[in-house]
Every structure is written in structure tokens, then in C-alpha cells.
Amino acid sequence: xxxxxxxxxxxxxxxxxxxxxxxxxxxxxxxxxxxxxxxxxxxxxxxxxxxxxxxxxxxxxxxxxxxxxxxxxxxxxxxxxxxxxxxxxxxxxxxxxxxxxxxxxxxxxxxxxxxxxxxxxxxxxxxxxxxxxxxxxxxxxxxxxxxxxxxxxxxxxxxxxxxxxxxxxxxxxxxxxxxxxxxxxxxxxxxxxxxxxxxxxxxxxxxxxxxxxxxxxxxxxxxxxxxxxxxxxxxxxxxxxxxxxxxxxxxxxxxxxxxxxxxxxxxxxxxxxxxxxxxxxxxxxxxxxxxxx
Ligand code: ATR
Numbered sequence: 274x275x276x277x278x279x280x281x282x283x284x285x286x287x288x289x290x291x292x293x294x295x296x297x298x299x300x301x302x303x304x305x306x307x308x309x310x311x312x313x314x315x316x317x318x319x320x321x322x323x324x325x326x327x328x329x330x331x332x333x334x335x336x337x338x339x340x341x342x343x344x345x346x347x348x349x350x351x352x353x354x355x356x357x358x359x360x361x362x363x364x365x366x367x368x369x370x371x372x373x374x375x376x377x378x379x380x381x382x383x384x385x386x387x388x389x390x391x392x393x394x395x396x397x398x399x400x401x402x403x404x405x406x407x408x409x410x411x412x413x414x415x416x417x418x419x420x421x422x423x424x425x426x427x428x429x430x431x432x433x434x435x436x437x438x439x440x441x442x443x444x445x446x447x448x449x450x451x452x453x454x455x456x457x458x459x460x461x462x463x464x465x466x467x468x469x470x471x472x473x474x475x476x477x478x479x480x481x482x483x484x485x486x487x488x489x490x491x492x493x494x495x496x497x498x499x500x501x502x503x504x505x506x507x508x509x510x511x512x513x514x515x516x517x518x519x520x521x522x523x524x525x526x527x528x529x530x531x532x533x534x535x536x537x538x539x540x541x542x543x544x545x546x547x548x549x550x551x552x553x554x555x556x557x558x559x560x561x562x563x564x565x566x
Pocket of ligand 1: 411413416
């Protein structure tokens with residue numbers, strides 16, 4: 274039987290997820306289909322509740338529906354109990370990017386963004402010691418939350434500093450980390466003070482949208498970085514952002530954001546198709562072409 278899956282968002286035409294899942298469906302010779310569905314905010318609930326009837330087994334959820342989809346499903350009373358960390362993180366974030374329509378008429382709502390971030394770093398970091406790392410996280414939006422949960426629960430970094438233009442969001446994240454993960458080695462600094470703490474960190478993560486094509490650049494001075502530091506950016510257009518260029522110039526290792534996109538798709542694919550897919554250089558090249566990077 275053909276297993277139908279896809280991605281919903283509004284707009285959705287830009288999504289490259291069909292190329293990722295399509296590549297794996299072909300590679301593993303699986304009878305599946307992965308489509309884009311443009312769903313307006315008004316139609317989101319109807320779309321979710323008709324997944325079973327329409328034989329749509331699983332969907333990825335992108336902007337602007339991650340939080341709204343979580344709310345709708347949580348309120349519906351049809352979320353299956355799930356002890357997996359993917360479900361726990363969705364609940365903490367109150368945001369899901371991966372929904373499965375279960376045969377019993379219920380749903381599973383997971384978050385795989387945080388796994389994508391961690392896997393991308395683990396695979397590409399050449400033996401970098403995360404457990405001894407001091408991480409500086411720039412930004413405190415939804416993406417930052419997922420990333421901080423990954424830094425704590427998967428990469429197990431030693432300490433985290435968060436900085437954001439709006440400091441209240443940092444405080445909220447710090448509180449969640451302390452309460453839910455018992456993680457207390459976390460501090461907050463003012464956005465204007467970010468340059469003054471670069472030297473104390475060896476893992477720098479940009480989670481803001483700054484540096485993305487068409488947006489302002491992220492202003493930061495990475496010259497005090499130690500040589501064996503690691504710098505990563507969730508922005509992948511351009512593939513090599515200004516902070517990654519700068520990090521390279523000062524001898525740090527860099528990891529671009531396209532890996533996170535591919536690696537967040539892998540647990541969703543495995544969930545729906547039962548095959549743990551490989552993120553290959555060939556897949557990355559396909560995305561680079563499709564995105565015109
Ligand atoms: P996402 O869910 O992708 O993280 P978001 O919640 O809108 O998106 O968060 C975007 C992040 O980029 C936030 O940390 C935001 O800072 P604020 O919380 O202060 O808005 C940050 N950001 C966006 N534009 C910025 C700018 N011009 N200067 C500094 N930070 C900016």
C-alpha cells in the first residue's frame with residue numbers, strides 16, 4: 274500500500290522537504306508519496322482532523338503552523354500518550370513539526386528539529402568535546418528553544434549562555450531548562466554585551482534569522498575565539514553566512530545550517546517508513562541545486 278505523507282505550511286511552495294523524502298523513498302525503494310500541502314491557518318484544524326480519512330499517514334509542519342497544530346491536537350484529546358523524547362520536547366515547546374495519524378484514530382505529535390540540530394553537529398564536528406563545551410546561543414525564539422534542549426539533553430554541553438534582543442524570552446528558556454531538565458549551568462547576558470563574552474565560549478550557535486538572504490547581518494566579533502572552537506548557524510541561505518566566514522578566518526570549525534534541515538527529516542522518515550535514512554553528500558548537493566545556493 275502506498276504510504277502518503279507530506280509537509281504543510283503557508284506558503285509552502287518553497288519547501289525542499291519533498292526533495293529530501295523523495296530522495297530517500299527512491300533510494301530505499303519504498304512505496305510512498307511525500308507532497309506539499311498549502312494549508313491556511315483557517316483550514317489547519319480541518320486538515321489535521323481529516324488526515325485519517327484522507328489516508329495521510331504523516332506530515333511535517335512548517336511556518337506558521339507548528340504552535341497552532343500543537344494547540345489543536347493537545348486540545349482535541351486525541352494525542353496518544355508518548356514517552357519518547359521527541360514527544361516530550363514537542364510538549365515543552367508547545368510546537369510540533371512532525372505529526373502521525375495513528376490507526377486508532379489518534380495522533381502522535383513530535384518535534385524533530387532539536388534532533389536534527391544535534392545530529393548535524395555530532396556528525397560534522399570531528400571529535401569536538403561537547404561535554405566540556407561552553408555554548409553561546411544567539412537568539413531566544415522557537416528555534417533557540419529546540420536547540421537549547423538539544424544542547425542539554427543530547428549533546429550534554431557543560432554550560433550555556435543565552436543572549437537575545439528581547440531578554441524576557443531568555444528568562445523563559447532558562448526557567449524551563451532548570452525546571453524540566455534540572456540544568457542550572459545557564460546564564461543570560463544582554464544582547465549588546467555579546468562581543469564581550471565570545472572569548473569565554475568555544476561553541477557559538479546563531480539561532481536568529483540575522484544573516485539570512487534579504488535580512489540584516491548578524492553583527493558579532495569572533496576574533497577572540499579559540500582555534501578549536503565550533504561555530505554553527507541555523508541559517509542556510511546563504512550556505513556560508515558572514516559569521517561562518519568570520520569563524521573560518523579565525524581558525525574555528527564551522528557547520529552550516531543545511532545539515533539541520535536534512536537531519537530533522539530523518540527521524541520523521543524513519544517514524545513513517547521504518548527505515549533509518551542516510552544523510553548523504555549527494556542529498557546535500559540536490560538541495561544546494563534546488564535552493565540555488
Ligand atoms: P524562530 O521560531 O525561527 O526562532 P522567532 O521566534 O521569530 O523565529 O525568533 C527569531 C529570533 O531572531 C529571535 O531571537 C529574534 O529576537 P527577538 O526575540 O528579540 O525578536 C531574533 N531576531 C530577529 N531579528 C532580529 C534583529 N534585527 N536583531 C536581533 N535579533 C533579531
